Amino acid sequence: MPAKGAPILDRQAPVGEPRAAAGGVLVDGVRRAFGDVVALDGMSLRVRRHEVVAVVGPSGCGKSTLLELVCGLQRPDSGRVEGEPAVLMPQRDLLLPWSSALDNAALPLRLRGVGRTEARERARPLFAQLGLEGFEGARPHELSGGMRQRVAFLRTLLSGKPLLALDEPFASLDALTRAQMQEWLAGALAREPRSVLLVTHDVEEAVVLADRVVVMSPRPGRAVGEIEVGLPRPRKRTDPAAVALRERALELLR
Amino acid sequence: MTRRLLGPGLLALVLLGAWEAYARLGGVDEFLLPAPTRIAEALWVDRGLLWDDFVVTAGEVLLGIGVALVAGIGAAVALHFSPLVRRTAYPLLVASQTIPIVIVAPLLVVWLGYDLAPKLAIIGLICFFPVTVTALDGLRGVDPELRKLMRTLDASRWQAFRRVEAPAALPSLLSGAKIAVAVAVIGAVLAEQAGSSRGLGHLILQAIPQFETARAYAAVVVLSAFAVSLFGALALAERRLVPWANRNQGDNA
Structure with a gap:
C-alpha cells in the first residue's frame, strides 16, 4: 500500500464552497487494486448530507479500502471520489x-x-x-x-469534519456493550446529525443505525444491492420490520 | 522487595564463597586472584583513592552518555525524516560500529589530548549506536493505522512526530539508553587506559604492575556498582516516564 498519495479531498475547501454545500460523498465507478489483488471494481455509492449509509459485505470485500478512499488516504486507480472532508474512525480505538x-x-x-x-x-x-x-x-x-x-x-x-467514516466501530465489543453503543450512537446522531458512512459486517447493526444499507459483493467489491431502511427512530432490533430488512440484506449477501 | 533480592543475594553469596575458598585453598597467587575479602579490604583501605578516581570516571561516563544521547537521537530523527539520509548514511553508521575502538583510542588521545575530549569521543562512539537504532526503530514502529488516523485528522508531519511518534519511541529509546550505560563504563575505562592520568581505568592500569591486584579488583567493583545503579535509575525512569509501555502489549495482541 502506498504510504503517500495526495489527498483527493480538498480539506482546505471553505464552507459554502459549492461542492461542500451539496454535502455527503459520491463514489462513482471506482477501481482500486493492490498489485494483483483487485479490492474494488466498479464500486459506486452515494451518501447524502446528514444521511447514514451502512455498507455490509463479506470479509475482504474492500470495505476498508472504500473508507480510506473516502477519507483521502488513497486514490482510486480509476473512477471518482468526491465529497466533504471525511474523518476516519478506525476499528481499534487507537487512543494515545x-x-x-x-x-x-x-x-x-x-x-x-x-x-x-x-x-x-x-x-x-x-x-x-x-x-x-x-x-x-x-x-x-x-x-x-x-x-x-x-x-x-x-x-x-x-x-x-462533516462526514464520518466509521470502520466497524463496535466490532471489538461484547454483544451487550455493542447494543448499548449502537443505541448511544443513534441518539448522538439524532442530536447532532452528520453524514455517516458506516462499514460493518453486522447486518443487524446496519439496519438499526442506517437510512440505507448498501450490500457489497465478495472481492473485487462493488455494490450489489441497496435497501432503504425507512423505519422510524428509535428502532428496536426485534421489530418485525427490522428483522425482515435484516433477512433481505442477508439474502443479498448470499 | 526483600523476597526478590533473596535469590540473587544467595547466588552471589555462594559464588563469593566458592571464589574465597578457591583463592585461599586453591594455591592461586594472590597477585592473580585476590580473595573477595582481600578486595573488600582494598575497597575500604583505598576508599579515598577510589573515590577521587571514581568522580573523574563517573563524570566522563555521564557526559559521554549525554553526548551519545544527543548524537543518537539527532541521528535517529534525521534518519526518520529523510529517506535519502536513511539510504545513504545508515549503512555508514552501521559500519562505524566495526571501528576497532581499542586500536583507535590511542590515536584519538594523540589527536584530542589527554583531557575530557577523547574520552567523550570514545564513549560517544560506542554508545550512540544502540541509542540511534532503538530510537529509530521506535519512531518507525508506530502503528500504521495510527498514522492514517493522524492523516485524516489533518496532522502535519511535525504534529505527527510530536504527538505520536516521539512519545511512542520513548520506551525503545530508554531500552537503548540502558544498553548504552552498560557499555559506557567499558568505554570510559578503555579511554582512560589509552591515555590518562586520572580515573578508575588509569588506577587499574597502574595497580596491576604494582602488584596491587586487590585494588584493581576493587576499582572493577566500583565500576560495576556504578553501571548497575545507572541501569537501575533508567529502569526507574522507565516506570515513571512510560508506564503504558508494558501494559499495552497485552491489549493489542
Missing part, C-alpha cells in the same frame, strides 16, 4: 496511551491549533453527554472497551 481520555478526545482541536486549556474546555461537556464524566483524567488502559470506543468517537466528532 500516554494521554488522558480528555486529551485524546481533544486531540483534533489541538492539531488545529487550539490551545490546551480551550481544547479541554470544549471537549469536557461532551464527556458528560456520553456518560464519561469522572473519567476525563483516566488513561486509556483504565477504561473499559466501550468507554474507549466512546472517547474515540468523541475524537472523531471533535475533528469537526
Whole structure:
C-alpha cells in the first residue's frame, strides 16, 4: 500500500464552497487494486448530507479500502471520489496511551491549533453527554472497551469534519456493550446529525443505525444491492420490520 | 522487595564463597586472584583513592552518555525524516560500529589530548549506536493505522512526530539508553587506559604492575556498582516516564 498519495479531498475547501454545500460523498465507478489483488471494481455509492449509509459485505470485500478512499488516504486507480472532508474512525480505538481520555478526545482541536486549556474546555461537556464524566483524567488502559470506543468517537466528532467514516466501530465489543453503543450512537446522531458512512459486517447493526444499507459483493467489491431502511427512530432490533430488512440484506449477501 | 533480592543475594553469596575458598585453598597467587575479602579490604583501605578516581570516571561516563544521547537521537530523527539520509548514511553508521575502538583510542588521545575530549569521543562512539537504532526503530514502529488516523485528522508531519511518534519511541529509546550505560563504563575505562592520568581505568592500569591486584579488583567493583545503579535509575525512569509501555502489549495482541 502506498504510504503517500495526495489527498483527493480538498480539506482546505471553505464552507459554502459549492461542492461542500451539496454535502455527503459520491463514489462513482471506482477501481482500486493492490498489485494483483483487485479490492474494488466498479464500486459506486452515494451518501447524502446528514444521511447514514451502512455498507455490509463479506470479509475482504474492500470495505476498508472504500473508507480510506473516502477519507483521502488513497486514490482510486480509476473512477471518482468526491465529497466533504471525511474523518476516519478506525476499528481499534487507537487512543494515545500516554494521554488522558480528555486529551485524546481533544486531540483534533489541538492539531488545529487550539490551545490546551480551550481544547479541554470544549471537549469536557461532551464527556458528560456520553456518560464519561469522572473519567476525563483516566488513561486509556483504565477504561473499559466501550468507554474507549466512546472517547474515540468523541475524537472523531471533535475533528469537526462533516462526514464520518466509521470502520466497524463496535466490532471489538461484547454483544451487550455493542447494543448499548449502537443505541448511544443513534441518539448522538439524532442530536447532532452528520453524514455517516458506516462499514460493518453486522447486518443487524446496519439496519438499526442506517437510512440505507448498501450490500457489497465478495472481492473485487462493488455494490450489489441497496435497501432503504425507512423505519422510524428509535428502532428496536426485534421489530418485525427490522428483522425482515435484516433477512433481505442477508439474502443479498448470499 | 526483600523476597526478590533473596535469590540473587544467595547466588552471589555462594559464588563469593566458592571464589574465597578457591583463592585461599586453591594455591592461586594472590597477585592473580585476590580473595573477595582481600578486595573488600582494598575497597575500604583505598576508599579515598577510589573515590577521587571514581568522580573523574563517573563524570566522563555521564557526559559521554549525554553526548551519545544527543548524537543518537539527532541521528535517529534525521534518519526518520529523510529517506535519502536513511539510504545513504545508515549503512555508514552501521559500519562505524566495526571501528576497532581499542586500536583507535590511542590515536584519538594523540589527536584530542589527554583531557575530557577523547574520552567523550570514545564513549560517544560506542554508545550512540544502540541509542540511534532503538530510537529509530521506535519512531518507525508506530502503528500504521495510527498514522492514517493522524492523516485524516489533518496532522502535519511535525504534529505527527510530536504527538505520536516521539512519545511512542520513548520506551525503545530508554531500552537503548540502558544498553548504552552498560557499555559506557567499558568505554570510559578503555579511554582512560589509552591515555590518562586520572580515573578508575588509569588506577587499574597502574595497580596491576604494582602488584596491587586487590585494588584493581576493587576499582572493577566500583565500576560495576556504578553501571548497575545507572541501569537501575533508567529502569526507574522507565516506570515513571512510560508506564503504558508494558501494559499495552497485552491489549493489542
